[in-house]
Structures are given as C-alpha cells and as structure tokens.
Amino acid sequence: xxxxxxxxxxxxxxxxxxxxxxxxxxxxxxxxxxxxxxxxxxxxxxxxxxxxxxxxxxxxxxxxxxxxxxxxxxxxxxxxxxxxxxxxxxxxxxxxxxxxxxxxxxxxxxxxxxxxxxxxxxxxxxxxxxxxxxxxxxxxxxxxxxxxxxxxxxxxxxxxxxxxxxxxxxxxxxxxxxxxxxxxxxxxxxxxxxxxxxxxxxxxxxxxxxxxxxxxxxxxxxxxxxxxxxxxxxxxxxxxxxxxxxxxxxxxxxxxxxxxxxxxxxxxxxxxxxxxxxxxxxxxxxxxxxxxxxxxxxxxxxxxxxxxxxxxxxxxxxxxxxxxxxxxxxxxxxxxxxxxxxxxxxxxxxxxxxxxxxxxxxxxxxxxxxxxxxxxxxxxxxxxxxxxxxxxxxxxxxxxxxxxxxxxxxxxxxxxxxxxxxxxxxxxxxxxxxxxxxxxxxxxxxxxxxxxxxxxxxxxxxxxxxxxxxxxxxxxxxxxxx
RNA sequence: GCUCCGGUAGUCUAGUCCGGCCAAGGAUAUCGGCCUUUCGAGCCGACGACCCGGGUUCAAAUCCCGGCCGGAGCACCA
Numbered sequence: 144x145x146x147x148x149x150x151x152x153x154x155x156x157x158x159x160x161x162x163x164x165x166x167x168x169x170x171x172x173x174x175x176x177x178x179x180x181x182x183x184x185x186x187x188x189x190x191x192x193x194x195x196x197x198x199x200x201x202x203x204x205x206x207x208x209x210x211x212x213x214x215x216x217x218x219x220x221x222x223x224x225x226x227x228x229x230x231x232x233x234x235x236x237x238x239x240x241x242x243x244x245x246x247x248x249x250x251x252x253x254x255x256x257x258x259x260x261x262x263x264x265x266x267x268x269x270x271x272x273x274x275x276x277x278x279x280x281x282x283x284x285x286x287x288x289x290x291x292x293x294x295x296x297x298x299x300x301x302x303x304x305x306x307x308x309x310x311x312x313x314x315x316x317x318x319x320x321x322x323x324x325x326x327x328x329x330x331x332x333x334x335x336x337x338x339x340x341x342x343x344x345x346x347x348x349x350x351x352x353x354x355x356x357x358x359x360x361x362x363x364x365x366x367x368x369x370x371x372x373x374x375x376x377x378x379x380x381x382x383x384x385x386x387x388x389x390x391x392x393x394x395x396x397x398x399x400x401x402x403x404x405x406x407x408x409x410x411x412x413x414x415x416x417x418x419x420x421x422x423x424x425x426x427x428x429x430x431x432x433x434x435x436x437x438x439x440x441x442x443x444x445x446x447x448x449x450x451x452x453x454x455x456x457x458x459x460x461x462x463x464x465x466x467x468x469x470x471x472x473x474x475x476x477x478x479x480x481x482x483x484x485x486x487x488x489x490x491x492x493x494x495x496x497x498x499x500x501x502x503x504x505x506x507x508x509x510x511x512x513x514x515x516x517x518x519x520x521x522x523x524x525x526x527x528x529x530x531x532x533x534x535x536x537x538x539x540x541x542x543x544x545x546x547x548x549x550x551x552x553x554x555x556x557x558x559x560x561x562x563x564x565x566x567x568x569x570x571x572x573x574x575x576x577x578x579x580x581x582x583x584x585x586x587x588x589x590x591x592x593x594x595x596x597x598x599x600x601x602x603x604x605x606x607x608x609x610x611x612x613x614x615x616x617x618x619x620x621x622x623x624x625x
Numbered sequence: 626g627c628u629c630c631g632g633u634a635g636u637c638u639a640g641u642c643c644g645g646c647c648a649a650g651g652a653u654a655u656c657g658g659c660c661u662u663u664c665g666a667g668c669c670g671a672c673g674a675c676c677c678g679g680g681u682u683c684a685a686a687u688c689c690c691g692g693c694c695g696g697a698g699c700a701c702c703a
Contacts, residue, residue, distance in 0.1 A: 153638080153652080172703050207702060263701055271627090271699085304701050315628035317699035325701040345703050365630060369698045372629090392631075393696060445637065445652075452696050456636045459653050469666055476663095501666070536662055558662060566663070604663040625665075 153445050155190055158360055160387050164197035165359045169223070169230070170349065172204045173215035175403030177222035179424045179439070179455070180394060186443045187362055187391075189228040200356055201230040205237045206343050208330040212407070216334075218418070222426045226436045234356075236348050237334045243343045244294070246351050246381075247305060247324060251286045255380045256307045256323065258289040263301065270319045273311050279320075293326060293341050300326050307347065309376045317369040323347035346370055350377040358386040365390045365450055391448040396455040399424040421621050422582050432580065433600035433610035433623040438464035461624035468600050468608055468623070473498045475507075475596070476536075477575060477603035477620070478568040479587035482521035485514055486541060488550035494569075496537035507592050509569050516570040518588045523565050533563045536604070566604055577609055577620040593618060 158165065167188045171181060192199040203219065205211055212218075216235075223230055250256040259266055261276040269276055278285075293303050305324035313319050327342050343351075349370070353361060354377075363371070371388050378385050400406060401424040409415040419427035429439070441463045446453060474497070486492070490513035498504035511517075517535070527533060527543050532551055534540050540557050541548030551557075558564060572588035579585070593601070593611060600610045600623065609620035 170703085174703085204703065210702070267700085301701065306701090313628090315699075317628065319699090322701050327701090342701090344701070349703090364697090366697055367703090368629060370703090390630080395696090442637090447638075449631090449638085451631055453638095454636065456653070459637060462653055465665080472665090474663075474665085496662090500661075500663080534662065538662095555662060564662060602663085602665065604665075606663090608665085 153441075155187070155194075155444055155447060158191055158195070158387070158389075161195055161359070163195075165192060165195045166198045166200070166357055167192055167360050167362070168200040168202050168353070168356060168358055169228070170202045170204050171219055172207070172210065173212060173219060174210050175212050175215055175406065175425075176218035176418050177226075177426050178401045178403075179399065179426065179429065180396060180401055182226060182426060182439055183391075183394065183443045183446070184362055184364075185223060185226055185228045186440050187448055189226075190440075190444065191360065191362075192231075193229065197359070198231045199229060200358075201233040202352060202356075203233070203235045204345065204348070205235060205332070205334065206345065206348050208327060208332040208342070211333050212403070213333040218427075225426060225430060227440065234352070235334070236343075236352065237332060239348070239352070240335070240339050240341075240343070242355065243324075243348055243351055244341070246377075247343075247347070248287065248290065250307065250377075250380060251290055252283055253380060254283050254308075255376075256286070256305060257281070258286050258293065258303050258305050260289075260298075260303050263304070266304075266306075270311065271316055273319070275311060279306075279308070293324070296328070296340050298326055300328050302326065305341075307373075307376060309373070315369070315372070318372050321346055321373050346373045347377070350374040353386060354378065354381070354383050360387045360389065362389050362391065362448060365392055365452075389448055390450055392450045393452040394446075394455050395452070396424060399455065401425075421578050421580050431610060432621045433468065433608060434460070434464050435467050438467055457624075464624065465608065469602070470499075470502055472600050472602040472608055473504060473596055474500065474602050474604050475590050475593050476566045476568050477577065477585075477587060477589045477606055477609075478518040478520050478566070478572070479577070479585040479606075480521045481518040481568070481587045482524055482546075483516055483570070484519055484524065484546055484548055485516050486511075486539070486548045486550055487544075489513070489515065489539075492539055492550075494538040507590065509590070511569070517567040518570065518572060519565055519567050520587075527563060527565075531563070532557055533565060534558060535567045536564050538567060573618055575618040575620060577603075577606075577622055579622045589618060 169185050169188055188199055257279050259276045259278050266276055304322050306320050307323045309318055309320055311319050322344055324341050324343050326340055328340050331337055368390050406423055410417060418425050419431045421428055421432050438460060442460045492511040492515055494509045495506045497506055529543055531543050534557060539553050540551040542551050568588045568590055573591055575587060575589040577585045596611050597613050600608055602608050607625040608623040612619045
C-alpha cells in the first residue's frame with residue numbers, strides 16, 4: 144500500500160508538443176550488451192511511448208565495423224526484454240546503406256556537401272581557422288564524380304571523405320563542416336561483410352533515419368547536443384519537419400565498470416567471469432545479483448530527464464529493489480567463516496523457522512538428535528563472553544561454554560532481558576559461497592533447503608539479499624544488497 | 626582557447642516558465658527511539674539545501690546583471 148503510494152507520486156513530466164501518438168527510438172550500437180547507463184534512455188523512451196501510445200523503434204547503429212561485437216545483436220534485444228521495454232519495430236542501419244547513399248547523392252547535387260581529398264589533419268586545421276579546403280567549392284558535378292569513385296573503390300581508406308557543408312564561420316567550431324561518409328576497406332562488417340566500402344558516420348545516418356522513421360521526439364544525452372545542431376543542417380537542407388529534441392544530463396557512475404572495451408578485455412584475460420560478472424555495471428550483472436528491472440525503471444523515472452548532471456546512487460537503486468524484493472524473498476541462514484559448536488544437555492531439538500517474518504510463506508523445519516552440532520559465525524561467537532546466555536534464532540537458548548553451548552530452554556523472554564541473538568546453520572548444511580559486487584567471496588554453510596530456492600532471490604538473515612544459483616553442483620549466491 | 630549546457634541537503638528529486646500559499650515538500654542515506662526471535666521490514670523523531678554578489682519589487686529559489694563552480698562537445702567513434 145505504502146509503496147504504491149510513492150510510486151504513483153513520482154512520475155515523469157509530460158513531453159512537450161505531443162499531438163496524438165508519439166514515435167520514438169532507442170539507438171544503441173552493438174558493441175556489447177546493455178549497461179546501466181544505457182538503460183536510462185531505454186526506460187524513458189518506453190515510458191513515454193506507453194503513456195501516449197505510438198511506436199518505439201529499436202535502431203541498431205552498426206555503421207562502425209571496427210566496434211561491433213556480433214553477439215550484441217542478440218544481447219541488446221534480450222536486455223531490453225528483461226527491462227520490460229516494449230520495442231515495436233527493430234531496424235538495423237547496416238541494412239540501410241542504399242538509403243543513405245540516395246540522400247548523399249541528393250545533397251551533393253544540391254551543392255550542400257562535398258568530397259574532399261585533403262588529408263584529415265589539414266582539413267581539420269583549416270576548419271578551425273574557418274577556411275575552406277581547395278576542393279570544397281568545386282562544382283557539384285565534380286563531387287558527384289568523386290562520389291562514384293568512392294563507391295567504386297577508386298580511393299583507399301582515408302583518401303577521400305564526404306563532408307556536409309554547414310557554415311565555416313559558425314562560432315562553434317564543433318558545428319562547422321562535418322564528415323558524413325568515410326571509406327573502410329580494411330574491415331569486414333559482421334552482417335554485410337565486404338559489400339560496402341563507403342560507411343556513413345553517425346550524424347548522417349541518424350539524421351536520415353530519424354526523418355525516415357518520422358520520429359516525433361528524440362531523447363538523448365546532453366553529450367549529443369552538438370550532434371543535434373549538426374543534424375539540423377540536414378533537416379534544413381531538405382526542408383524536413385524536426386522532431387522535438389530533449390537532452391538530458393550526464394550521469395557519472397563512480398566505481399562502476401561500464402566500458403565495453405574494458406569489459407571485453409577483462410573477460411578475455413579471465414579477470415571477469417563473463418558479461419554478467421557481478422563487479423560489472425551490465426544489466427546482466429545486475430540481473431544476476433537479483434536487481435529487478437522494475438527497480439531500475441523506478442530509479443530512472445525518479446531521476447527524470449533534466450539536463451543537470453547527476454551522480455548515480457546505488458543506495459537509491461537498492462532501496463527501490465529492496466522494496467520489491469523484501470516481501471517476496473524467503474529467509475534463510477547463511478553462516479560464513481563457520482565454527483562448529485555442540486549443544487549439550489538436550490537430546491532432541493526441533494527448529495521451526497518462518498520463511499518470512501510477516502508474509503505467510505510457511506516454515507522450514509530441522510530436527511536434531513544428540514549429538515547436536517550446528518555452525519555459527521566464528522567472529523560473532525568468539526566475541527561473546529563465556530557464560531553468557533544467548534539465543535540461537537528460531538532454535539533455542541544456550542549458555543556459551545567454550546566451544547559448546549549448554550541448552551537453556553526455549554523461553555523467548557530472554558531476548559527482552561538482553562540475550563544476544565545469533566543465527567546458525569545445521570551441521571549437515573550445504574557448502575555455499577557468496578560473491579560480492581566487489582569480487583570478494585564469502586565461503587560457508589547454508590541450510591539444505593536453500594536448494595529449493597535456486598534461481599530465486601532470498602534474504603540471508605543479517606547478511607543481505609542474494610540471488611541463488613547452482614554452479615558445478617555447488618550453491619553460489621550473488622549478493623544484491625543489504 | 627572556442628561553443629554549448631547546468632548549478633535546491635551526502636545522493637536523487639518537487640518548486641523556477643506564470644515572483645507571495647516555500648522561514649522550501651518527498652525519497653534515500655545517516656543518527657536516535659518504538660516494534661520485532663534478522664544488523665531486514667514497519668512506525669516515530671532528528672539531521673541537513675535554494676553557488677556567490679548586486680539589482681528590480683511591498684515581496685525572489687523563482688525575474689535581470691556580473692562572477693564563481695561543475696559538465697559536455699570541438700573524431701574520417703557512437
């Protein structure tokens with residue numbers, strides 16, 4: 144009840160200029176699976192398309208063959224599905240080269256673009272000085288001829304580049320004439336092979352596709368602001384109606400590993416267990432740790448799309464996740480750094496522990512017969528003074544005597560009198576290790592019944608929420624958060 | 626250097642467009658209390674912010690000017 148109230152309260156602001164349905168897009172490049180940072184644009188777009196109705200396109204931007212992880216073509220849709228993002232239509236830019244070429248030719252005919260054979264470095268230098276290259280203002284026929292030569296493969300990598308004219312005196316040097324097509328002969332594209340040698344650059348293909356898809360609204364990071372300005376030249380030259388652009392702020396994620404090149408390298412070198420290594424900021428890693436997509440969604444809704452730069456807060460994300468997971472997670476005991484103790488003075492004990500303190504999930508029951516041995520956490524046990532009365536939660540009270548506990552009844556009122564409560568694990572408990580987000584590993588024992596919760600997120604009492612797996616026949620937990 | 630964007634508590638956010646109801650609301654974190662056979666959840670309380678300086682005004686977080694600080698872009702990456 145309470146939760147609902149808050150979730151309803153925090154909503155995204157309305158999108159400006161909505162007339163009927165909206166058409167929006169997600170435009171990831173297939174360099175790896177999706178990470179937390181990218182989930183923001185996916186969620187926000189999805190939220191708006193669901194709110195107003197319309198179409199959400201997934202446009203895979205694979206126009207740089209040097210930076211493609213072939214598996215990512217499948218991983219991205221999987222990640223989106225996990226996130227609960229409803230994609231209506233998927234397009235892949237490498238299917239659309241012919242479309243880009245058509246517009247490229249038109250622009251040349253209009254005299255709004257040129258092909259320069261001036262080396263990159265010199266071209267850049269001239270641009271910064273606001274000067275044209277010696278071939279910029281050649282007649283369109285000449286440039287069309289060069290274009291055909293580019294397509295025919297008459298130039299080698301770097302020998303010619305297709306540039307969109309803007310304004311060489313634009314006060315912002317980032318906006319002046321920008322490259323739109325380059326020649327790549329030295330790489331094979333994972334989808335189209337060697338079919339093309341002239342590759343569009345991001346600003347060109349994006350502008351064309353945004354128009355072709357008749358987008359109404361484009362959400363993108365503030366880092367794309369200058370790209371938006373650049374793309375506007377294309378829209379203006381062709382007289383196209385522009386979508387509404389919204390640039391949201393930069394998110395810094397301290398201590399979070401997101402860079403695909405770093406991850407790829409780490410996996411290769413065996414430092415990471417894979418794309419879902421719990422130390423990573425990929426969605427796969429979060430899923431592994433039992434972070435729910437709804438928590439991620441709520442987090443980004445909470446943040447909204449302001450243009451302020453923000454710092455990502457794991458605490459806030461965990462809080463949303465805890466809210467979702469707490470009422471669902473079964474409770475178990477996990478004893479790390481285990482120490483064996485024997486309970487004396489009783490020959491039969493029955494532990495009946497509820498799976499959940501408030502939800503009705505039933506009980507787990509363990510029966511013990513003399514000799515009764517259990518595992519406790521050594522660092523907890525060792526700081527308890529000899530002779531103290533303490534309680535083994537849901538089992539019994541004992542008085543500590545060295546490495547043994549003298550049975551002291553089952554009267555709960557001792558807690559009120561200040562007896563410390565510790566948790567334990569049956570002596571026939573199962574080996575388990577828990578992997579923390581920083582890579583640390585806790586080894587110990589857990590209750591045999593945890594096997595029934597493989598695949599679920601559970602709470603190890605006084606330890607935290609973990610998702611449980613079975614790897615090579617052994618229980619492994621991935622720590623989510625406290 | 627040039628161009629652009631932005632600055633509300635530790636973090637995120639509401640309010641800023643259309644100045645007063647904001648001596649600034651919510652979440653999270655932290656601390657304390659209650660409750661509880663978990664150091665979880667719940668309940669109660671505390672802590673804590675309008676970048677600075679001028680100006681306009683009866684009145685400014687909100688409008689204007691200047692400064693300071695932070696960020697982004699200036700790739701034949703996306």
